[in-house]
Amino acid sequence: MALATFGVVVPAVAAVYEFVIKGRKRLGYRVQMDTTVTDVVQSEHAGPLRELRQGGDPLAKPTLVLLRIENNGATFIDTHDYAVLDDSRVGLRVRFPGRRVAGMVVTELSDDYLRDSFTNGDGFAADGDLIELPRTPMNRSAHYKVLAALERADGSAGATFDPPEVIGGIKGGRIVETQSRTGTPKRAIALVGFLVVLVVAQLLVFLRSNTTAPLDCATGRLQVVGSTAFAPIVREAADSYRKLCPGAEFAIDMRGSGEGLQALQQADAGVLAFSDGEKPDGMPALLPRPIAFFLFTLVAHPDTGVHDLSPEQIRRIYRGELTNWREIGGNDLPIRLVSRNPGSGTRAALQRRVLNGVREPGSNSDDCHTPDPGAEPGVLRCARNSTQEVLRTVADTPGALGYAELGAGEGQDGLTLVRIGGHRATVSEADHGTYPFWETEYGYTHGEPDARSLTASFLRYLTNQVGADIIRANGDRPCADLANPAICRPA
Known part of the structure; x- marks a missing residue:
């Protein structure tokens, strides 16, 4: 517990240091050169340096100072951030003890916008041993340099001088002297070393405690039944749960939402049923949990030439009013419908969400290619027991149209995913009411399961732990991810 608290406090302290102390407004200055040039001026190769004068007389013992002013904080410095009176044009003053300023020039601007602060001369002047610098707005990491020519002050003795002094302040920040540095700062090395020690300590604690099961593990055996569309998620989540909780066993038999609910109705504890949509009437003992x-x-064989169907076109197809794809702009092929058997949650979702509650007609063909003997003429219809069987049949049948869970349909070759009313099957479209073919996946139990049971633990795992990531990875979303989670709730 103490180590966990320690692991929370350290990042918090680091964040405070980074953003409150280190990241506030900070103006830096650096003396990059401070040298005597007497011998150079007297040399025959002095060139323009011979012209250094003060009051018309050549400089006798000149020195040159190159000063760099930089914004080395984490925020922008504006003109009003300088700690001076509002009507002052001067932001900083630089004093050179023991010397007088003979002249100065700005030698380098990191950004062109800095030029405006120096072109009119306001706040940029020299007087005695002082240089006045204007209130210059500076972006993060911006800088400028000032080259000053100096003469020894009257009465000054010695060959060396005290370093320049920068006078001024920054509101809500500070002015600091900076230095050129190479390598990694000592503070950073110390912080990294400290974090390495912390990580190693946490790893040792984890390894010592790894023999115990996670806090929400449960043991026992659970029979899982219901939706074939939800089956891939259930199997993946059960395998993951088993690895974390070795004492758990799962018997998975997914044959359809209707069959699963019927099996749960006849059982008691130890059975969990998943259904695409709500249970039918007459099962008051079954309790739903939105998962x-x-x-x-909708999925179509590519030869249909159809990529988008309006809701009304879909209803006309399933009513049998349209029999050939050319009637709605597709290719000259007869329409063949591949459906799920009665009791399928996917079939119920199509009827409820797309067909306006109208029951889908029964099948009239076993192979989806030829009608059964005695079948009435019209659209050819066949039915399959599972999502994967529907997808395989549609892919193998020219002119076929079927329906499936999105994640399964996206992973199948040789199929066209059909938009509805111009809208693709996405969570965003469905969440905002523009895509109609969706349903809430419910986990049903026979009464309220014991909180310590494998049934309750596995349901929590699906909604709150790794299972929620498995749901997302399969193209669906936990109800909590929605902009309007209430639409997942039972009516």
């Missing part, structure tokens, strides 16, 4: 926002899609 995921589940997207479905």
Whole structure:
């Protein structure tokens, strides 16, 4: 517990240091050169340096100072950030003890916008041993340099001088002398070393405690039944749960939402059923828990030439009013419908969300290619027991149209995912009411399970732990991820 608290406090302290102390407004200055040039001026190769004068007389013992002014904080410095009176044009003053200023010039601007602060001469002047610098706005890391020619003051003795002094202040920050540095700062090395020690300590604690099961583990055996569309997620989540909790066993038999609910109705504890949508009437003992926002899609054989169908076109197709794809702009192929058997949650979602509650007609063909003997003429219809069987049949049948859970449909080759009314099957479109073919995936239990049971633990795992990531990885969303989570709730 103490180590966990320690692991929270350290990042917090580091954040305070980084953003409150280190990151406030800070103006830096650096003396990059301070040298006597007497021998150079007297040399025959002095060139323009011979012209250094003060009051018309050549400089007798001149020195040159190159000063760099920089914003080395983490925020922008504006003209009003300088700690001076509002009507002052001067932001900083630089004093050179024991010397007089003969002249100065700005030699380098990191950004062109800095030029405006120096062109009119306001706040940029020299007087005695002082240089006055203007209130210059500076972006982060911006800098400028000032080269000053100095003469020894009257009465000054010695060959060396005290370093320049920068006079001024920054509101809410400070002015600091900076230095050229190479390598990694000692503070950074110390911080990294400290964090390494902390990580190693946490790893040792983890390894020592790794023999115990996670806090929410449960043991026992759980039978899982229901939706074939949700089956891949259930199997992946059960495998993951088993690895974390070795004492858990799962018997997974997913044959459809309807069959799963019927099996749960006849059982008691130890059975969990998943359904695409709400249970039918007449099952008051079954309690629902919203697990995921589940997207479905229409899938077509590519030879149909159809990529988008309006809701009314879909309803006319399933009513049998349209029999050939050319009637709605597709290719000259007969329409063949591949559906799920009655009791399928996916079929119920299509009827409820897309067909306006109208029941889908029964099948009239076993192979989806030829009608059964005695079948009435019209659209050819066949039914399959699972999502994967529907997808395989549509992919193998020219002119076929079917429906499936989105994640399964996206992973199948040889299929066209059909938009509805111009809208693709996405969580955003469905969440905002523009894509109609979706349903809430419910986990049903027979009464309220014991909080310590494998049933309750696995349901929590699906919604709050790694299971939620598994749901997302399969193209669906936990209900909590929605902009309007309430639409997942039972009506």
